[in-house]
Amino acid sequence: DVKVTQSSRYLVKRTGEKVFLECVQDMDHENMFWYRQDPGLGLRLIYFSYDVKMKEKGDIPEGYSVSREKKERFSLILESASTNQTSMYLCASSLILQDGLNTEAFFGQGTRLTVV
Amino acid sequence: GIQVEQSPPDLILQEGANSTLRCNFSDSVNNLQWFHQNPWGQLINLFYIPSGTKQNGRLSATTVATERYSLLYISSSQTTDSGVYFCAPLNQAGTALIFGKGTTLSVSS
Secondary structure (H helix, E strand, O other): OOOEEEOOOEEEEOOOOOEEEEEEEOOOOOEEEEEEEEOOOEEEEEEEEOOOOOOEEOOOOOOEEEEEEEOOEEEEEEOOOOHHHOEEEEEEEEOEOOOOOEOOOEEOOOEEEEEO | OOOEEEEOOEEEEEOOOOEEEEEEEOOOOOOEEEEEEOOOOOEEEEEEOOOEEEEEOOEEEEEEHHHOEEEEEEOOOOHHHOEEEEEEEEOOOOOOEOOOOOEEEEEEO
16 A cells, blocks of 8 residues: 655644655655645645656745655755645655656645644 | 636535535546545545546546546445545646545535
Protein backbone atom coordinates (compact mmCIF):
# COMPACT_ATOMS: atom_id res chain seq x y z
CA ASP A 1 0.00 0.00 0.00
CA VAL A 2 1.11 3.52 -0.76
CA LYS A 3 1.87 5.48 2.35
CA VAL A 4 2.12 9.26 2.46
CA THR A 5 2.97 10.57 5.89
CA GLN A 6 2.80 14.15 7.10
CA SER A 7 4.92 15.01 10.10
CA SER A 8 2.20 16.67 12.22
CA ARG A 9 -1.57 16.36 12.53
CA TYR A 10 -1.99 19.64 14.38
CA LEU A 11 0.32 22.64 14.56
CA VAL A 12 -0.02 26.02 16.23
CA LYS A 13 2.43 28.77 15.26
CA ARG A 14 2.78 32.47 15.89
CA THR A 15 2.51 35.19 13.25
CA GLY A 16 5.89 35.84 11.66
CA GLU A 17 7.37 32.43 12.48
CA LYS A 18 9.01 30.31 9.78
CA VAL A 19 7.05 27.08 9.50
CA PHE A 20 8.06 23.77 7.91
CA LEU A 21 5.52 21.13 6.95
CA GLU A 22 7.09 17.81 6.05
CA CYS A 23 5.77 15.02 3.86
CA VAL A 24 7.30 11.62 3.14
CA GLN A 25 6.13 8.94 0.68
CA ASP A 26 7.36 5.35 0.52
CA MET A 27 6.43 4.31 -3.03
CA ASP A 28 9.19 5.90 -5.10
CA HIS A 29 6.72 8.30 -6.73
CA GLU A 30 8.15 11.04 -8.91
CA ASN A 31 5.37 13.54 -8.27
CA MET A 32 4.60 15.20 -4.98
CA PHE A 33 2.06 17.92 -4.25
CA TRP A 34 0.96 20.38 -1.58
CA TYR A 35 -2.67 21.50 -1.38
CA ARG A 36 -4.51 23.63 1.13
CA GLN A 37 -8.15 23.14 2.01
CA ASP A 38 -10.45 25.87 3.32
CA PRO A 39 -14.18 25.61 4.07
CA GLY A 40 -16.28 26.02 0.94
CA LEU A 41 -13.26 26.24 -1.37
CA GLY A 42 -12.26 22.63 -1.87
CA LEU A 43 -8.57 21.82 -2.28
CA ARG A 44 -6.28 24.28 -4.03
CA LEU A 45 -2.82 23.46 -5.37
CA ILE A 46 0.06 25.40 -3.82
CA TYR A 47 3.14 23.76 -5.38
CA PHE A 48 4.13 20.48 -6.93
CA SER A 49 7.37 18.74 -7.80
CA TYR A 50 8.02 16.15 -10.51
CA ASP A 51 11.61 15.35 -9.55
CA VAL A 52 14.29 16.06 -6.98
CA LYS A 53 15.09 19.78 -6.83
CA MET A 54 12.34 20.54 -9.37
CA LYS A 55 9.26 22.55 -8.44
CA GLU A 56 6.32 24.16 -10.18
CA LYS A 57 3.90 26.78 -8.86
CA GLY A 58 0.32 25.80 -8.47
CA ASP A 59 -2.68 28.09 -8.25
CA ILE A 60 -1.88 29.81 -4.94
CA PRO A 61 1.91 29.85 -4.35
CA GLU A 62 2.13 33.31 -2.76
CA GLY A 63 3.58 33.22 0.74
CA TYR A 64 4.92 29.67 0.34
CA SER A 65 8.05 27.96 -0.87
CA VAL A 66 8.97 24.28 -1.18
CA SER A 67 12.01 22.05 -0.99
CA ARG A 68 12.65 18.63 -2.49
CA GLU A 69 16.16 17.45 -1.71
CA LYS A 70 15.29 13.74 -1.74
CA LYS A 71 12.78 11.89 -3.89
CA GLU A 72 10.71 10.67 -0.95
CA ARG A 73 10.45 13.99 0.90
CA PHE A 74 8.67 17.22 0.01
CA SER A 75 8.61 20.17 2.39
CA LEU A 76 6.30 23.17 2.40
CA ILE A 77 7.74 26.32 3.93
CA LEU A 78 5.87 29.33 5.21
CA GLU A 79 8.61 31.98 5.31
CA SER A 80 6.67 34.28 7.65
CA ALA A 81 3.42 32.75 8.81
CA SER A 82 0.31 34.91 8.73
CA THR A 83 -3.18 34.35 10.11
CA ASN A 84 -4.60 33.93 6.61
CA GLN A 85 -2.45 30.83 6.25
CA THR A 86 -4.47 29.08 8.94
CA SER A 87 -5.77 26.07 7.02
CA MET A 88 -5.66 22.32 6.46
CA TYR A 89 -2.61 21.32 4.42
CA LEU A 90 -2.58 18.08 2.44
CA CYS A 91 0.34 16.39 0.75
CA ALA A 92 -0.01 13.88 -2.09
CA SER A 93 2.15 11.77 -4.39
CA SER A 94 1.74 9.97 -7.71
CA LEU A 95 3.74 8.28 -10.47
CA ILE A 96 4.43 9.73 -13.90
CA LEU A 97 3.51 7.47 -16.82
CA GLN A 98 5.60 7.21 -19.96
CA ASP A 99 3.16 9.51 -21.76
CA GLY A 100 3.81 12.13 -19.11
CA LEU A 101 0.45 11.84 -17.39
CA ASN A 102 0.00 11.18 -13.70
CA THR A 103 -1.28 7.98 -12.21
CA GLU A 104 -3.57 7.71 -9.19
CA ALA A 105 -2.66 10.19 -6.45
CA PHE A 106 -2.54 9.27 -2.75
CA PHE A 107 -2.86 11.72 0.10
CA GLY A 108 -1.41 12.08 3.56
CA GLN A 109 -3.57 12.50 6.64
CA GLY A 110 -3.37 16.31 6.58
CA THR A 111 -1.91 18.95 8.90
CA ARG A 112 -4.24 21.45 10.55
CA LEU A 113 -2.18 24.60 10.95
CA THR A 114 -3.35 27.46 13.12
CA VAL A 115 -1.43 30.74 13.03
CA VAL A 116 -2.14 33.00 16.00
CA GLY B 1 -8.08 26.01 -16.55
CA ILE B 2 -10.63 23.30 -16.05
CA GLN B 3 -13.64 24.22 -13.92
CA VAL B 4 -15.17 21.48 -11.78
CA GLU B 5 -18.72 21.64 -10.46
CA GLN B 6 -20.16 19.13 -8.04
CA SER B 7 -23.80 18.69 -7.18
CA PRO B 8 -25.60 18.70 -4.90
CA PRO B 9 -23.45 20.68 -2.45
CA ASP B 10 -25.19 19.04 0.51
CA LEU B 11 -27.14 15.82 0.84
CA ILE B 12 -28.97 14.41 3.84
CA LEU B 13 -30.07 10.78 3.77
CA GLN B 14 -31.58 8.17 5.99
CA GLU B 15 -29.59 5.00 6.42
CA GLY B 16 -30.39 2.55 3.64
CA ALA B 17 -31.15 5.17 0.98
CA ASN B 18 -29.42 5.38 -2.38
CA SER B 19 -27.85 8.50 -3.85
CA THR B 20 -26.11 9.87 -6.94
CA LEU B 21 -23.44 12.54 -6.81
CA ARG B 22 -22.57 14.40 -9.99
CA CYS B 23 -19.36 16.02 -11.21
CA ASN B 24 -19.29 18.24 -14.32
CA PHE B 25 -16.05 19.50 -15.80
CA SER B 26 -15.54 22.22 -18.36
CA ASP B 27 -13.05 20.53 -20.69
CA SER B 28 -11.86 17.11 -21.74
CA VAL B 29 -9.80 15.29 -19.14
CA ASN B 30 -7.38 12.38 -19.27
CA ASN B 31 -8.19 11.05 -15.86
CA LEU B 32 -10.38 11.56 -12.84
CA GLN B 33 -10.48 10.46 -9.23
CA TRP B 34 -13.20 10.32 -6.59
CA PHE B 35 -12.30 10.72 -2.92
CA HIS B 36 -14.12 10.49 0.39
CA GLN B 37 -12.87 12.78 3.13
CA ASN B 38 -13.62 11.32 6.54
CA PRO B 39 -14.37 13.43 9.64
CA TRP B 40 -10.67 13.41 10.58
CA GLY B 41 -9.70 14.99 7.27
CA GLN B 42 -8.13 11.98 5.59
CA LEU B 43 -8.79 11.72 1.84
CA ILE B 44 -9.61 8.15 0.97
CA ASN B 45 -9.30 6.99 -2.63
CA LEU B 46 -12.56 5.65 -4.00
CA PHE B 47 -12.09 5.46 -7.76
CA TYR B 48 -9.49 6.22 -10.40
CA ILE B 49 -11.73 6.36 -13.45
CA PRO B 50 -10.87 8.12 -16.74
CA SER B 51 -13.84 6.55 -18.50
CA GLY B 52 -16.37 3.75 -18.18
CA THR B 53 -17.83 2.26 -15.02
CA LYS B 54 -16.21 0.73 -11.96
CA GLN B 55 -17.76 -0.86 -8.90
CA ASN B 56 -16.46 -1.41 -5.39
CA GLY B 57 -18.99 -2.91 -3.02
CA ARG B 58 -21.87 -0.49 -2.48
CA LEU B 59 -20.16 2.22 -4.47
CA SER B 60 -19.84 2.59 -8.20
CA ALA B 61 -18.69 5.35 -10.52
CA THR B 62 -19.22 6.20 -14.17
CA THR B 63 -17.26 8.70 -16.21
CA VAL B 64 -18.45 9.84 -19.64
CA ALA B 65 -15.44 11.84 -20.76
CA THR B 66 -16.94 12.89 -24.10
CA GLU B 67 -19.85 14.51 -22.26
CA ARG B 68 -17.66 15.90 -19.49
CA TYR B 69 -19.24 14.38 -16.42
CA SER B 70 -18.77 11.69 -13.82
CA LEU B 71 -21.26 10.14 -11.41
CA LEU B 72 -20.74 8.46 -8.05
CA TYR B 73 -23.47 6.07 -6.88
CA ILE B 74 -23.86 5.10 -3.25
CA SER B 75 -26.33 2.33 -2.53
CA SER B 76 -27.77 1.30 0.85
CA SER B 77 -26.01 4.18 2.55
CA GLN B 78 -24.56 3.75 6.04
CA THR B 79 -23.69 6.32 8.71
CA THR B 80 -20.01 5.67 7.98
CA ASP B 81 -20.56 7.05 4.47
CA SER B 82 -20.94 10.52 5.96
CA GLY B 83 -18.30 13.05 4.99
CA VAL B 84 -17.29 15.08 1.97
CA TYR B 85 -16.99 13.55 -1.48
CA PHE B 86 -14.62 15.15 -3.95
CA CYS B 87 -14.30 14.74 -7.66
CA ALA B 88 -10.86 15.62 -9.06
CA PRO B 89 -10.00 15.47 -12.74
CA LEU B 90 -6.44 15.82 -13.96
CA ASN B 91 -5.60 19.30 -15.29
CA GLN B 92 -5.06 19.80 -19.00
CA ALA B 93 -1.30 19.52 -18.67
CA GLY B 94 -1.81 16.16 -16.98
CA THR B 95 0.30 17.24 -14.02
CA ALA B 96 -2.05 17.75 -11.07
CA LEU B 97 -5.59 17.13 -9.84
CA ILE B 98 -8.12 19.95 -9.87
CA PHE B 99 -10.74 19.65 -7.13
CA GLY B 100 -14.39 20.54 -7.03
CA LYS B 101 -15.85 22.05 -3.85
CA GLY B 102 -17.27 18.72 -2.83
CA THR B 103 -20.60 17.23 -1.80
CA THR B 104 -21.19 16.98 1.95
CA LEU B 105 -23.15 13.83 2.75
CA SER B 106 -24.85 13.24 6.09
CA VAL B 107 -26.37 9.83 6.72
CA SER B 108 -28.50 9.41 9.82
CA SER B 109 -29.69 6.19 11.46
